[in-house]
Amino acid sequence: MPTLVKWTGADxxxxxxxxxxxxxxxxxxxxxxxxxLTRFQAEGEQLLSEGRKIGVRVxxxxxxEALAYxxxxxxxxxxxxxxxxxxxxxxxxRLLRQRFGYEGxxxxxxxxxxxxxxFMIRCGxxxxxxxxxxxxxxxxxxxxxxxxxxxRAADDRTPAFLERxx
Amino acid sequence: MYRxxxxxxxxxxxxxxxxxxxxxxxLAGLITEDQFKPIxxxxxxxxxxxxxxxxxxxxxxxxxxxxxxxxxxIARTYDKGYGHFTTRTNLQLHWIKLRxxxxxxxxxxxxxxxxxxxxxxxxxxxxxxxxxxxxxxEVDDPRVWAEAIRQWxxxxxxxxxxxxxxxxxxxxxxxxxxxxxxYDIGLRLHxxxxxxxxxxxxxxxxxxxxxxxxxxIRKHLPTRHLLSYLQAILRxxxxxxxxxxxxxxxxxxxxxxxxxxxxxxxxxxxxEREPRDGVDLPDEELAxxxxxxxxxxxxxxxxxxxxxxxxxxxxxxxxRFARHNVKPHKVPGYAIVDVSLKAPGETPGDCSADQMDVVxxxxxxxxxxxxxVSYEQNLILPHVKLDDVPQVYAELEAAGLAxxxxxxxxxxxxxxxxxxxxxxxxxxxxxxxxxxxRFADPERAExxxxxxxxxxxxxxxxxxxxxxxxxxxxxxKKGEEFYxxxxxxxxxxxxxxxxxxxxxxxxxxVADAVEQLVEVYMRERAEGERxxxxxxxxxMSPFKEAVYADAR
Numbered sequence: 218m219p220t221l222v223k224w225t226g227a228d229x230x231x232x233x234x235x236x237x238x239x240x241x242x243x244x245x246x247x248x249x250x251x252x253x254l255t256r257f258q259a260e261g262e263q264l265l266s267e268g269r270k271i272g273v274r275v276x277x278x279x280x281x282e283a284l285a286y287x288x289x290x291x292x293x294x295x296x297x298x299x300x301x302x303x304x305x306x307x308x309x310x311r312l313l314r315q316r317f318g319y320e321g322x323x324x325x326x327x328x329x330x331x332x333x334x335x336f337m338i339r340c341g342x343x344x345x346x347x348x349x350x351x352x353x354x355x356x357x358x359x360x361x362x363x364x365x366x367x368x369r370a371a372d373d374r375t376p377a378f379l380e381r382x383x
Numbered sequence: 384m385y386r387x388x389x390x391x392x393x394x395x396x397x398x399x400x401x402x403x404x405x406x407x408x409x410l411a412g413l414i415t416e417d418q419f420k421p422i423x424x425x426x427x428x429x430x431x432x433x434x435x436x437x438x439x440x441x442x443x444x445x446x447x448x449x450x451x452x453x454x455x456x457i458a459r460t461y462d463k464g465y466g467h468f469t470t471r472t473n474l475q476l477h478w479i480k481l482r483x484x485x486x487x488x489x490x491x492x493x494x495x496x497x498x499x500x501x502x503x504x505x506x507x508x509x510x511x512x513x514x515x516x517x518x519x520x521e522v523d524d525p526r527v528w529a530e531a532i533r534q535w536x537x538x539x540x541x542x543x544x545x546x547x548x549x550x551x552x553x554x555x556x557x558x559x560x561x562x563x564x565x566y567d568i569g570l571r572l573h574x575x576x577x578x579x580x581x582x583x584x585x586x587x588x589x590x591x592x593x594x595x596x597x598x599x600i601r602k603h604l605p606t607r608h609l610l611s612y613l614q615a616i617l618r619x620x621x622x623x624x625x626x627x628x629x630x631x632x633x634x635x636x637x638x639x640x641x642x643x644x645x646x647x648x649x650x651x652x653x654x655e656r657e658p659r660d661g662v663d664l665p666d667e668e669l670a671x672x673x674x675x676x677x678x679x680x681x682x683x684x685x686x687x688x689x690x691x692x693x694x695x696x697x698x699x700x701x702x703r704f705a706r707h708n709v710k711p712h713k714v715p716g717y718a719i720v721d722v723s724l725k726a727p728g729e730t731p732g733d734c735s736a737d738q739m740d741v742v743x744x745x746x747x748x749x750x751x752x753x754x755x756v757s758y759e760q761n762l763i764l765p766h767v768k769l770d771d772v773p774q775v776y777a778e779l780e781a782a783g784l785a786x787x788x789x790x791x792x793x794x795x796x797x798x799x800x801x802x803x804x805x806x807x808x809x810x811x812x813x814x815x816x817x818x819x820x821r822f823a824d825p826e827r828a829e830x831x832x833x834x835x836x837x838x839x840x841x842x843x844x845x846x847x848x849x850x851x852x853x854x855x856x857x858x859x860k861k862g863e864e865f866y867x868x869x870x871x872x873x874x875x876x877x878x879x880x881x882x883x884x885x886x887x888x889x890x891x892x893v894a895d896a897v898e899q900l901v902e903v904y905m906r907e908r909a910e911g912e913r914x915x916x917x918x919x920x921x922x923m924s925p926f927k928e929a930v931y932a933d934a935r
Contacts, residue, residue: 337540368535377391
């Protein structure tokens with residue numbers, strides 16, 4: 218089971234992951250699962266009626282808008298970073314949080330590196346599956362690097378232009 | 384001039400600490416070069432042919448004497464005693480050691496400078512009209528908006544991993560000194576018919592292997608919505624721009640494949656859907672930034688200076704300098720003075736540490752402490768009293784900085800080319816030196832008049848060759864350096880991409896060809912025509928015939 222790092226809003230901690238990530242060609246195990254958007258669209262209704270918690274994996278080239286209507290029923294949206302340099306998921310996370318008001322878990326999966334902690338948290342991610350062997354201490358460290366920020370994003374940090382107004 | 388407050392300073396201090404920690408991990412072998420590469424690139428540190436190159440951002444090309452002195456100090460202490468000003472108004476130091484980089488960043492931070500976002504697929508350092516705050520033909524000071532964008536784009540959490548690098552240029556004048564049509568986003572401040580200040584927004588310009596001029600996607604954007612509109616453009620690009628092929632990943636390719644109209648529609652739709660509060664700056668913050676750029680310390684002077692006039696009358700060399708390097712200022716009795724970094728035989732854009740100190744001193748004594756960098760790789764003293772111009776000239780002259788060639792044939796743009804750059808196919812600097820030497824006689828250069836030569840050592844076009852009146856592109860033919868010439872380009876308000884002259888020429892024929900092109904122009908030109916105007920009238924054939932006559 219991959220390490221799951223969770224962001225609590227002030228700190229990072231190691232968490233048990235109750236979800237099993239399932240590929241499209243795998244048989245579904247029991248319990249809570251994270252499945253692809255395609256599979257969710259085909260089987261989601263059935264799985265939800267079984268009383269399981271469902272997470273949906275959204276690839277970088279898929280639009281989160283496709284999930285908008287189902288968001289209240291989804292426990293986790295796992296946004297994929299095929300490479301750390303592929304920044305589409307940052308936009309996707311902000312849309313989930315700020316446009317659709319999604320309150321479930323937004324998880325970073327794929328090529329997820331500690332150096333990106335600050336950007337990810339600011340865009341609304343609150344769970345991470347690090348691909349570089351990093352743990353909660355590393356994530357907390359990077360997340361705390363900057364005492365001030367210039368922009369409003371999906372987190373609750375006050376941008377510089379408002380701090381200046383006191 | 385904008386000065387950092389506590390918050391700006393803290394952000395920069397935190398960045399320096401972060402990089403020191405990362406570099407220490409690398410030097411201790413705790414991370415590999417592969418893992419370190421993206422980290423150092425985020426701090427403008429490239430590994431080039433011979434050493435590390437550090438690219439220092441000069442936001443909107445604005446320097447103070449303290450900043451320039453610090454750059455001189457760094458060039459002297461950590462490099463070989465000189466630096467290279469680039470077409471993006473950055474300063475590059477080409478002989479840096481990794482172990483010195485954290486100290487250099489700390490020195491830079493002391494004077495509010497840094498290398499943040501000078502590389503990587505993020506929003507890069509901004510460029511703006513280098514005459515901002517000094518020229519009479521601007522409707523507003525573009526630096527206010529450039530500074531607003533600087534802050535908004537710094538460590539932007541959503542837009543730090545775009546499909547490709549992203550460059551923004553701002554001008555507020557009718558004369559385009561910032562090349563806004565060849566930028567990913569070009570912003571032109573203007574007033575609408577009802578007097579409201581707004582931006583014309585151009586998107587999708589760019590050079591490189593597929594040159595495009597930007598398309599206007601909005602004729603008038605009220606200034607207060609600048610940042611929310613930029614956010615909409617960047618979001619559409621971040622989500623839809625190609626990531627499968629680095630050569631097709633710039634926004635120009637997206638705009639061209641969707642069509643400017645469809646791209647504009649998507650931006651407008653995104654912009655309409657997103658709340659603007661919290662993105663657009665509140666009036667108080669805009670007022671704070673604006674106040675930092677308010678004109679200060681100008682004296683009430685007569686528009687004509689006796690000292691300036693008499694120096695012109697008595698010294699032909701000064702008179703020539705005044706014709707080419709001195710531009711009108713919006714305040715009577717003041718002038719904008721161009722400092723040429725294009726002395727014939729020297730490397731275009733290079734400036735020694737001693738020269739930087741000279742310019743810094745002049746800025747402090749004669750130019751309200753301000754210096755600008757232009758994308759044409761020269762420096763500018765923006766606020767000099769006409770009375771003081773003769774003195775400034777004398778001191779520039781003594782430092783080899785008074786070449787009277789601004790806009791003339793020897794004022795050549797050139798990238799560092801194969802002498803430094805790992806991407807280059809051919810050298811650019813020796814070609815520039817050859818040409819400049821042929822036209823070293825200032826009288827001859829003056830007779831030829833405005834002629835912009837731009838040289839790139841490879842298709843990435845850092846030397847803007849596509850928009851040179853004469854563009855020169857270095858190519859590699861079976862291990863030999865060849866040069867492809869283009870004619871008729873312009874990066875100004877009459878922007879155009881140049882057209883290919885003919886087959887590429889070997890290095891030793893390039894300066895000859897330029898001389899032949901100039902001869903054709905001199906023969907064909909009508910009264911008042913620049914090289915560009917004559918070319919546009921006559922077309923390619925007379926030029927082509929002259930250069931390739933021998934080959935037939």
